[in-house]
Amino acid sequence: MVLFNDFVTEYKSIKRDIDSAIRRVIDRGFFILGPEVDNFEKNFAKYCGAKYAVGVASGTDALYLSLLASGIGRGDEVIVPVNTALATGIAVTMSGARPIFADCDENFLIDIKVIPSLITKKTKAIIPVHLYGRSCDMKMLVAVAKKYKLVLIEDCAQAHGAMWHRKKVGTFGDFGCFSFYPTKNLGAYGDAGAITTNNEHCYKKLKALRFYGASDRTTSTLFGINSRVDEIQAAILNAKLARLDEWNKKRKNIAALYRKLVTNKNIALPKPAKDNEHVYHLFVARAKNRDAIIAALKKNGIHTMIHYPVLLHQQPIFKNIKQRGTFPHAEAYAKEIFSLPIHPFLKEKEIIHIAKALNVV
Template sequence: MVEKMVIPFVDLARQFRSIEPELTKAFVDVGRSGGYIMGARLESFERKVAEFIGVRHALGVADGSDALFLVLKALDIGPGDEVITATNSFIASAWVIAAVGATPVLVDVADDFNIDPQLVEAAVTSRTKAIIPVHLTGRAAPMDEINAIALKHDLFVLEDAAQAIGARYRGKRTGALGHAAGFSLHPLKNLGVYGDGGLITTDDDALAAKLLKLRNHGLRNRDECEIWGFNSRLDTMQAAFAEIKLGYLDNWNARCLSIAQTYAAGLADYVQVPVDRAWEECVYHNFVIRTERRDALMAHLLQNGVDTRVHYPIPIHLQDAAKQLGYKLGDFPNAERYAKTMVSLPIYPELSDTEVNYVIEVVKSFF
């Protein structure tokens, strides 16, 4: 073993320092402008991110959960309706369905941690209104199959792209693969701001027009309220920060891909590692390995200065909040098995090659 290093799972301050002058200027510019809600800086970010993703509309909202919630509300999905999503995601993928009064219908996942299209098809009923595929770890879900199912059954496809901004599937960016998409701009995401933030993308002009009102109290203008809405706007300051970071996103994602490839090459003989297929470009929000000795490996890594996480240790169907859905242990064997065997290694653009190689050596030393 080489000399011990300390490698945090995340280190957001490194990225801040790398672009601090630009962020500081944006803070001063917005502060001096006196405009802190909506306005030109938000519109500028929305235009640029829509062009980046390849859609006609991008709308900044308060957070990634609101992005999904507001789309479901705009579609008038509610009591009596069902929405299908994966059981191994962050809880927000399901609570937004419950929050509009609909029923979350959970299904199991495949080896890439993304929703299994065959199980989606089997879960469709006369009450199904939408599918929310989750692009987990920064890898796009199997959208060709999902879109085919949606077309067959006249369903809406809402991408949960919270972890996958910049990722590609058959040449198209996530956020342009369904009818609409929700992104998170949480600080931990590949494109993160300095607080909460979210983004909706769509090519549907009518949907975008309705969402513009829903995110802003339902207002038609300053004095006229057209529909009952919500207060879910991306702050001008955060939009300014996001616009700066958008200019770096492809390079940052490329660095994460490079780190992932180094991890995979170094660890494939010891643990199960992700596999990139020819038609996809994963942005590696997380780099997840699998081993039956997961807990012992995590303890070994921590003892040697490497912090890790599990995403996510309790599948949604086994959360207390989901009891009323009627699922039980054993219903989704893949997700349950992965929850006990997977661990996320540190991965962010600012990691040095020396740090990446140290993580590999620590994992190898365990085995």
């Protein structure tokens, strides 16, 4: 059986560090917003090249709190790609604003060219998603956001460590929103998230917003919520952050091996990216006979997934939100895409087995 993720092997490879991190928290007896969270926030900000990082309960909350910190809510519109995880759209509706969907380009990233046609007086922000681990064109996005005076919130949930021209994602916009859901390139052992920012005012506001809107332990001055990353998750994330670059490199090597071994002309592999522009959270290929391929791989014990079969404008929850865009690329790709295993513990012989199965479909 070739697994899509292998958390047991990962844990075994770092068992000593993880066990001692968890033990340290339990022995200390301090579980929420303590030294592990402080340490992780500092380490993660440094890793990203951002001034600040704020730990929160999830990637969804990271997006929601960034919108809240920007004063975005009812009556406002926020542009998001139509092909992304549900959470990107849900976070917008949580704020009370209306998600306005944009089509994608050939790399599955938000089509920046269509953004101006979606902007109205109500538009307040853009949330580009560095989907599958590949950075969007941040030069163009920063220029569009500046031109139309929009808040730029990067959804980095799938792109820890990815770069745009040697600068890490999460440092271009006003906010960088990360998820540490277990499957992510940097994953916790439960739910967790973080927001990066270079703006001190936003940083202070986010710290209050994640803690009931309180600037001290007792007095709430803002509409805030409870959205904290706990000490055990922060300790685990600190231990895993030290391995992130090594694991991302393994993902890149696997992508290169797929490119070398998969010769089936009916399968379009993702286009190669420049150095570190792509950290391969997912390796998403396309084929007209996608369903037959998935069935053949399953027969060979190979687990695949589809990210994402249902686009946001097709989701029942968003169906009644009037849209002004059209989504020909995303709709065509949704019928053809499939994700192959690419976790750092995938063995070479497993990749060869997958490629062989793909080449004979």
